Amino acid sequence: MKMFTFAASAAILGWTSAAEAQQTLTMWYHGAGNEVESKIINEVISDFNASQSDWKVELQSFPQAAYNDSVVAGALAGNLPDILDVDGPVMPNWAWAGYLQPLKIDESKIASFLPGTKGVWNGQLYSIGLWDAAVALVTRQSTLDELGLRKPTLEQPWTRDEFMDALAKAKAAGKWDYALDLGMAWTGEWYPYAFSPFLQSFGGDIVDRSTYKTAEGALNGEAAMAFGEWWQSLFKDGYAQATQDPADRDGGFAAGKYAFSWNGNWAALGALAAFEDTVFLPAPDFGKGPKIGAASWQFGVSASSKHPEGAAAFIEFALQDKYLAAFSNGIGLIPATPTAAEMVDNYKAGGPLSVFVDYSARTSLVRPVTPGYVVQAKVFEKALADIANGADVAATLDAAVDEINADIEKNGGYGH
Numbered sequence: 001m002k003m004f005t006f007a008a009s010a011a012i013l014g015w016t017s018a019a020e021a022q023q024t025l026t027m028w029y030h031g032a033g034n035e036v037e038s039k040i041i042n043e044v045i046s047d048f049n050a051s052q053s054d055w056k057v058e059l060q061s062f063p064q065a066a067y068n069d070s071v072v073a074g075a076l077a078g079n080l081p082d083i084l085d086v087d088g089p090v091m092p093n094w095a096w097a098g099y100l101q102p103l104k105i106d107e108s109k110i111a112s113f114l115p116g117t118k119g120v121w122n123g124q125l126y127s128i129g130l131w132d133a134a135v136a137l138v139t140r141q142s143t144l145d146e147l148g149l150r151k152p153t154l155e156q157p158w159t160r161d162e163f164m165d166a167l168a169k170a171k172a173a174g175k176w177d178y179a180l181d182l183g184m185a186w187t188g189e190w191y192p193y194a195f196s197p198f199l200q201s202f203g204g205d206i207v208d209r210s211t212y213k214t215a216e217g218a219l220n221g222e223a224a225m226a227f228g229e230w231w232q233s234l235f236k237d238g239y240a241q242a243t244q245d246p247a248d249r250d251g252g253f254a255a256g257k258y259a260f261s262w263n264g265n266w267a268a269l270g271a272l273a274a275f276e277d278t279v280f281l282p283a284p285d286f287g288k289g290p291k292i293g294a295a296s297w298q299f300g301v302s303a304s305s306k307h308p309e310g311a312a313a314f315i316e317f318a319l320q321d322k323y324l325a326a327f328s329n330g331i332g333l334i335p336a337t338p339t340a341a342e343m344v345d346n347y348k349a350g351g352p353l354s355v356f357v358d359y360s361a362r363t364s365l366v367r368p369v370t371p372g373y374v375v376q377a378k379v380f381e382k383a384l385a386d387i388a389n390g391a392d393v394a395a396t397l398d399a400a401v402d403e404i405n406a407d408i409e410k411n412g413g414y415g416h
Contacts, residue, residue: 025057025310026081028071030297032061036330043326048317055310057083075099082305083314086127088295089192089367089377091119095126096371096415101303102126105316114357116294116364117336122415127298128315130324131333134360135194135292136280138253138261138271144279147173147259154282154290154362160230163284167239170259180240181258184388185249191381192367194262195231197283197291200365202227206380207404212370212416215404219380220397227286228393235388242388265356266332272352280355283363294364296333334360371414375407 027045031037038061045057060081062070068090074080075097086094094100102124110118110128119127144151147169152158158166170179183190196206204224207215218224235242253261254274261271271278283290299318301311324340327333328347334356341347341357348354367373383400387393408414 022053022056023307023310025055025083025305025307025314027057027059027083027314028067028074028081029059029061029085030064030067030087032063034331037327040323040326040330044318044323045314048314051317052313055307055313057314071099078304080302080304082302082307082311083299084302085297085299086119087189088116088119088127088129088298089189089373091127091298091300092121092369093371093374094300095121098303100126100300101305101308103128103300103312103315104308105312105319109316109319112338113336114294114334114360114364116296116360116366117298119295119298119300121369127300128319129296129298130318130336131296131327131331132294132336132360132364133264133266133296133333134294134356134364135197135262135264135283136268136356136359137283138263138268138278138280139259140275141277141279142275143170143259151279152281152284154358157282157290158284160284160286166260167234171239173259175256176259177252177257178239178241179259180234181244181249181252181261181263182234182240183244183249183262184240184242185244185246187381189377191384192377193293194264195384196367196380197293197365198231198286199224199227201283201286201288201291202230203288205368206376207368207370207372209368212368212372213408213413215376215401219383219404220394220401223287224397225394228387228397230286231384232387232390232393236390242385265334265353268353268356269332269346280353280359282355282359290363291365292359292363293367294360295366370416372404372408372411376404379403379407 029041045059049056071084080099103126114132116132117129149166167179170176183194199205202223204221204227205218208218234240248257252258253271268280283292299315301308305311321337321340321343324335324337325343328335328344335341335344335347345351346353347357368376379400383396386396
């Protein structure tokens with residue numbers, strides 16, 4: 001009897017010490033209100049918690065619209081969690097501001113990840129994403145045939161002249177309200193994500209990426225001026241609308257109001273449901289190659305975490321192909337690896353959305369990798385909206401450069 005009691009006591013003591021040793025890790029996530037996304041992230045957390053006895057992740061979700069403000073407030077109050085998710089272009093600002101620390105994971109595990117999923121700042125990895133997004137020029141094969149247009153490929157995208165010829169023919173046909181839906185009903189991050197790649201294909205940029213210390217020459221040089229004049233011509237010549245009803249953005253292509261739509265893979269299945277001959281074309285080449293935006297939401301470790309090894313262990317655990325595929329199946333975005341893409345019917349080779357994997361891998365460009373981006377994005381948005389509504393191109397771009405440069409100077413160059 002005494003032997004049994006001793007053994008039982010030892011077992012209880014062992015269990016107690018193991019329970020005490022299991023350290024809780026807090027995690028904040030932007031997906032509150034998205035039931036599908038929440039279900040998948042909770043499954044990843046449950047699997048991780050069950051897979052080992054050292055760490056236990058506890059989740060707190062926020063509505064996406066309030067998430068960034070919550071993180072900034074949490075940082076000021078000194079109560080950030082161990083694990084954060086962060087929108088890719090915002091990450092450098094959070095790293096510079098001291099919200100994040102470098103992410104120490106086995107980088108061989110992300111060697112095959114799409115380039116836009118890797119959050120690198122100052123030569124160090126800070127965050128990693130399980131998916132990416134891509135934009136394409138959406139139309140119908142019957143539209144291309146009707147207008148006598150060549151179907152472009154990544155190897156031979158439309159040139160600027162071919163693209164403008166396509167818009168001119170669509171307008172002349174008189175069949176559509178507008179030749180092109182640019183998504184002008186959307187504001188905020190859509191502008192730099194969707195439209196700065198046009199500028200970059202012309203040869204300009206939001207800021208000079210060689211130093212990140214000035215926008216001079218990048219946003220108001222010869223290439224940028226040519227882009228600005230072209231951008232304004234889309235609206236002045238009646239190819240696109242500067243002001244758009246949100247309902248037209250959501251359903252206008254399906255309703256036959258637009259010949260072409262500049263939209264993301266998240267809207268692709270809806271377009272295919274409307275027209276089975278829908279095709280997703282690569283971005284036009286305005287001189288420096290076709291370009292689209294890259295980088296979506298990513299995971300990182302907060303600078304204040306007392307258990308960065310545990311937080312990194314969770315993030316590394318979440319990188320498994322089965323989770324990348326689950327998120328893609330659930331929310332429709334592009335799996336981060338080719339092997340995960342093969343597990344998703346929409347994105348596997350020959351799948352209806354497989355071209356988006358190629359577009360993301362071969363034509364995507366991350367937004368400027370600088371803490372100043374959060375200001376630069378807003379300045380760029382205002383400049384493009386003003387130009388679309390008829391403002392003088394040169395004066396508007398010069399003013400935008402002045403505003404960006406003043407912000408860089410005010411912040412001591414943002415550490416560049």
